[in-house]
Amino acid sequence: MTDTPMTITPASDGSDTSVNKPTVVVDNLHVKFRIFTSGKAATKNATRGRGLGRSTREVHALKGVSFVAHEGESIGVVGHNGSGKSTLMRSIAGLIPPAEGAVYASSRPSLLGVNAALMSELSGEKNVQLGTLALGMSPADARAQYDNIVEFSGLSEFMDLPMRAYSSGMSARLRFAIAISKTHQILMVDEALAVGDKDFRQRSEQRIRELRAQAGTVFLVSHSMKSIQDTCNRVIWLDHGTLLMDGTPDEVIPAYQASK
Amino acid sequence: MSTTDYAALAKANGLDRVGARPPLWEYLKEAWERRHFAIASARYVVETKNSRARLGVVWIILRPLLTAAIYGIVFGLIMPSGSRPANFLPYLVIGVFIFQFFTNSISSGASSITGNSGLVQSLSFPRILLPVSIVLRQLFEIIPVMIALLPILWITGEPPRIGWLMLVPILAVMTIFNAGCAMIVGRLTVHFPDLKQIIPFITRLLFYSSGIFFSLELVFAGTEKAGLLRLAQLNPVHDFISLARGYMIDGPPATPFMWLVVGVAAIVVLVFGTLFFWAAEEKYGND
Numbered sequence: 001m002t003d004t005p006m007t008i009t010p011a012s013d014g015s016d017t018s019v020n021k022p023t024v025v026v027d028n029l030h031v032k033f034r035i036f037t038s039g040k041a042a043t044k045n046a047t048r049g050r051g052l053g054r055s056t057r058e059v060h061a062l063k064g065v066s067f068v069a070h071e072g073e074s075i076g077v078v079g080h081n082g083s084g085k086s087t088l089m090r091s092i093a094g095l096i097p098p099a100e101g102a103v104y105a106s107s108r109p110s111l112l113g114v115n116a117a118l119m120s121e122l123s124g125e126k127n128v129q130l131g132t133l134a135l136g137m138s139p140a141d142a143r144a145q146y147d148n149i150v151e152f153s154g155l156s157e158f159m160d161l162p163m164r165a166y167s168s169g170m171s172a173r174l175r176f177a178i179a180i181s182k183t184h185q186i187l188m189v190d191e192a193l194a195v196g197d198k199d200f201r202q203r204s205e206q207r208i209r210e211l212r213a214q215a216g217t218v219f220l221v222s223h224s225m226k227s228i229q230d231t232c233n234r235v236i237w238l239d240h241g242t243l244l245m246d247g248t249p250d251e252v253i254p255a256y257q258a259s260k
Numbered sequence: 261m262s263t264t265d266y267a268a269l270a271k272a273n274g275l276d277r278v279g280a281r282p283p284l285w286e287y288l289k290e291a292w293e294r295r296h297f298a299i300a301s302a303r304y305v306v307e308t309k310n311s312r313a314r315l316g317v318v319w320i321i322l323r324p325l326l327t328a329a330i331y332g333i334v335f336g337l338i339m340p341s342g343s344r345p346a347n348f349l350p351y352l353v354i355g356v357f358i359f360q361f362f363t364n365s366i367s368s369g370a371s372s373i374t375g376n377s378g379l380v381q382s383l384s385f386p387r388i389l390l391p392v393s394i395v396l397r398q399l400f401e402i403i404p405v406m407i408a409l410l411p412i413l414w415i416t417g418e419p420p421r422i423g424w425l426m427l428v429p430i431l432a433v434m435t436i437f438n439a440g441c442a443m444i445v446g447r448l449t450v451h452f453p454d455l456k457q458i459i460p461f462i463t464r465l466l467f468y469s470s471g472i473f474f475s476l477e478l479v480f481a482g483t484e485k486a487g488l489l490r491l492a493q494l495n496p497v498h499d500f501i502s503l504a505r506g507y508m509i510d511g512p513p514a515t516p517f518m519w520l521v522v523g524v525a526a527i528v529v530l531v532f533g534t535l536f537f538w539a540a541e542e543k544y545g546n547d
Contacts, residue, residue, distance in 0.1 A: 111382055116383065
């Protein structure tokens with residue numbers, strides 16, 4: 001069992017959230033992907049198996065990650081590309097089965113994002129409807145949320161256009177507005193705050209803080225140290241699938257930045 | 261270095277394991293509560309699928325019509341034979357259209373998980389909604405096709421009759437049957453991705469053995485072939501087609517035996533498919 005390298009220290013805003021009730025327990029989590037390969041791998045240490053006809057390569061994305069998250073915590077997840085951040089988020093949400101270990105949670109953690117449920121040929125209006133249904137709302141709730149979503153996205157005059165006609169910033173705003181319309185007790189945000197202009201970004205961060213205030217736990221994956229500094233009271237640093245550091249933003253962010 | 265017993269900590273605080281497969285009853289209940297997502301997603305796929313083509317949704321009707329036209333020319337004009345009934349055109353068109361519902365459900369059902377990995381890895385919902393949504397989509401596509409079928413029958417010499425209404429229960433039972441099949445192949449493709457390559461051959465084999473462009477009753481005529489005919493009649497796909505033909509056009513009428521075969525097949529396949537699909541619920545998403 002891999003233990004956390006650093007003990008959890010009190011949050012930077014003075015309130016010690018580690019005495020709060022645990023909401024997520026990640027216990028020695030391992031995630032492996034088996035991928036069909038073509039060509040030669042540059043590394044020698046990857047385990048290779050020969051299937052029928054084609055070789056498969058096992059990618060060990062998470063190698064025994066353990067930590068406990070508490071109520072009212074907003075946890076930033078940092079690490080270089082390919083360090084396992086997104087895999088950790090998906091695995092906490094129960095979307096990728098663990099190879100070993102387990103994730104326990106007080107309620108089903110949800111990943112902020114509805115991208116995959118939306119259809120680019122469909123109008124913004126129908127995508128809002130489809131996205132809210134995909135989040136598990138009843139048709140009545142979905143209708144009730146419609147105006148809020150359109151208002152938050154600031155795209156009311158484009159709702160009749162198919163989403164493929166939107167600019168990438170516009171569709172990102174609509175996706176974020178749909179995803180954020182549902183209140184989640186445990187929410188994971190993967191790089192969604194980097195979308196839109198300055199004004200929209202501020203509204204998004206405000207909404208994240210609101211969600212956290214509703215007695216929830218928020219995970220935020222980001223490469224922007226500023227948005228982590230602004231919204232999080234705890235940071236975990238993943239490196240090559242292992243948990244390298246766990247502490248307050250003031251401790252972890254400088255160490256992470258020094259490693260670059 | 262202290263080692264925390266995380267599992268015990270989770271248990272002490274009443275936390276449940278994430279991603280654990282719910283009991284069957286709860287699973288089905290949750291799937292039912294989220295049915296609107298499956299329905300809306302099926303509807304919108306049909307709406308948008310042909311949105312870039314000039315003729316748009318008309319292609320949904322045009323495609324099977326063109327298929328039927330090709331078979332009609334090849335088997336009706338170029339290779340006429342005694343194994344075909346007199347009213348061959350309406351006979352053929354019903355066969356092609358009904359068979360299309362089955363084969364489309366199977367081939368798209370096979371990729372219900374593997375073709376939706378983005379959805380599976382970003383949102384949590386009972387995965388059984390994916391094959392169900394795919395079969396609903398095929399149903400929404402087959403309804404206009406079946407409506408287009410009626411004037412074709414009239415033109416080709418089969419006047420309207422009350423039996424045309426029997427198409428509704430036949431398609432209803434067939435939807436259940438197709439949904440069960442889609443769940444089975446949907447899970448199998450997760451374990452054996454190559455199955456997707458094999459499925460076209462399986463449907464082709466069924467196409468030739470289900471009597472689409474010839475009558476199995478005429479081919480297996482005579483007492484010495486009665487056993488083979490019985491065997492062919494146990495194929496539910498053949499019976500769905502025979503039922504539709506029996507009620508809708510002149511020729512051998514629908515029999516209770518056909519209803520028995522399709523009814524039992526639909527229930528068995530749906531129950532087995534649901535259990536089989538649910539059993540692997542935790543494994544979906546790992547690719």
